Amino acid sequence: MLETIVSIALLMIAIAMAMLIYRVIKGPTTPDRVIALDALGINLVAIVALTSILLKTSAFLDIILLIAILAFIGTVAFSKYLEKGVIIENERNR
């Protein structure tokens, strides 16, 4: 029963990821693509959690936190690049 429910949920998340990939490819502006990639990272966290339930192992649970942190850092860096043109500013006195 648990395997069936988790498989249905994995199928739903796979459909969601396919639709987000469509938005990444087609999206008219760059922020569209960044939003879709951020949502893709969070869906990937969901896939890792459901797979670790399905395989009955707790070895993948560090990966959840790791993917969450990497998605946040990537989105912040990309939005700073879009807004200011640089990611790390190195002028000392402006």
Next chain:
Amino acid sequence: MNEIVNVIIFILIILGAFLNLVAAFGVIRLPDVYTRNHAASKATTLGISAILLATFLYYYLEVGHFNARILLAIVFLFLTSPVSGHLINRAAYYSGVPLWEKSVRDELKTEKKQQL
């Protein structure tokens, strides 16, 4: 007791997957960047919280293994996902992405005009 726990885990998993699917539908169908971000950041945050809570309950109540890293991941995603949504929306506004042509009000623009 065991059946109640199972039903709660099933409901949380299906709810989380359904909310992620709703977020993807919103990203496909809504007209401009700001509404798409509205759909993606909120629905995805609640969906991933439900799925991670189901994972935590499964490991704690079925396996007997208290895993604090999943709770930490829930707190982290709940704090950072709206922040990243705000940052990318702000970057989109200031890099000149237009609003949907049927949107009626742009308060940030009128505020900037009054300051000048």
